[in-house]
Amino acid sequence: MSHSARWRHWRTRIRIVAILDAIGRLQEFRVRGPRLVGPCPIHGGDNPQAFSVHQERNLWFCFTRCRRGGNVVDLAWLLSAQSWPRTARWLEQLAMASPDLTPLETSQTGHDPGERSRLFRPYTRHLLLDPAHPFFRKLGLTPETVSRFEAGAWHGKGLLQRTVAVRLHDLEGNPLGYAGRRLDPAEVRDRGKWTWPPHFPKGDGLWNWHRIDPDGPAGLVLVEGPWSVMKLWQADVPNTVALGGVYVTQAQRRLMARARQLTLFLDGDEVGQAATTRLVAQGLHSRLRVIQCPSGTDPADLSETALARLLEPI
Numbered sequence: 001m002s003h004s005a006r007w008r009h010w011r012t013r014i015r016i017v018a019i020l021d022a023i024g025r026l027q028e029f030r031v032r033g034p035r036l037v038g039p040c041p042i043h044g045g046d047n048p049q050a051f052s053v054h055q056e057r058n059l060w061f062c063f064t065r066c067r068r069g070g071n072v073v074d075l076a077w078l079l080s081a082q083s084w085p086r087t088a089r090w091l092e093q094l095a096m097a098s099p100d101l102t103p104l105e106t107s108q109t110g111h112d113p114g115e116r117s118r119l120f121r122p123y124t125r126h127l128l129l130d131p132a133h134p135f136f137r138k139l140g141l142t143p144e145t146v147s148r149f150e151a152g153a154w155h156g157k158g159l160l161q162r163t164v165a166v167r168l169h170d171l172e173g174n175p176l177g178y179a180g181r182r183l184d185p186a187e188v189r190d191r192g193k194w195t196w197p198p199h200f201p202k203g204d205g206l207w208n209w210h211r212i213d214p215d216g217p218a219g220l221v222l223v224e225g226p227w228s229v230m231k232l233w234q235a236d237v238p239n240t241v242a243l244g245g246v247y248v249t250q251a252q253r254r255l256m257a258r259a260r261q262l263t264l265f266l267d268g269d270e271v272g273q274a275a276t277t278r279l280v281a282q283g284l285h286s287r288l289r290v291i292q293c294p295s296g297t298d299p300a301d302l303s304e305t306a307l308a309r310l311l312e313p314i
């Protein structure tokens with residue numbers, strides 16, 4: 001990638017909230033309409049109104065000492081003691097660590113769902129997917145499980161080319177289209193792990209919601225991705241939903257509030273661990289149970305026995 005392409009990649013791929021999260025400051029921020037407001041991480045003051053982040057535009061401004069603003073690259077540069085090599089290394093890591101974020105043009109930030117929904121067009125056609133692809137075998141997912149969750153490799157052309165796809169539904173189970181997990185490492189590096197339908201309102205629902213019973217006695221398990229949902233289903237934990245990332249919108253929070261207990265079970269990488277800390281601090285649910293996935297693994301990497309042991313009722 002050229003320099004300008006790399007910059008554009010960072011600006012559209014990395015959210016300012018991911019930077020605040022990475023430096024452990026996100027808990028200090030409060031939602032104010034389309035903005036997040038908190039103390040300035042650059043000059044280090046404690047005025048809780050000093051620093052404002054516009055989530056949709058992915059821009060920031062410090063109204064007190066710095067009296068300046070900019071985009072995500074400017075912020076990383078100022079937080080890296082104005083060293084370009086350090087800034088570039090950090091942003092590259094963040095871009096790699098958050099590959100499942102939708103690009104900002106179609107991002108879900110938990111406000112004004114109306115506008116997004118108007119742009120999104122459901123795709124209701126059923127695609128013939130291959131549930132026996134080696135990608136699933138490596139995760140220990142059987143073709144029966146993969147078919148049950150309407151997933152599989154797509155061998156055709158178009159948006160889902162060179163992906164393994166999963167079907168998306170609204171809360172009532174009406175089909176909305178497909179999301180694709182890219183398989184080509186070069187494409188993953190340049191464009192992220194996942195491809196979503198244009199303007200898909202990801203933050204309005206939770207993947208697998210229409211197949212579970214949110215009011216059931218076992219409560220709800222929350223994971224990052226669909227493969228973990230499938231693996232837990234094989235381990236006899238059926239009430240699992242996926243965020244499609246680590247960010248929780250108000251709409252998703254309201255859905256989860258219906259469950260009598262919520263078990264948070266995010267990936268064991270740095271992003272998942274940081275998100276777990278943040279969601280616990282934010283009081284994600286009134287009866288929240290946290291399960292730490294072993295470092296460097298996803299729930300989908302674990303055996304059914306290991307999963308059953310981790311999720312055992314206390």
Ligand SMILES: [Zn+2]
Pocket residue numbers: 040041042043044050062063064065066067
């Ligand atoms: Zn400042």
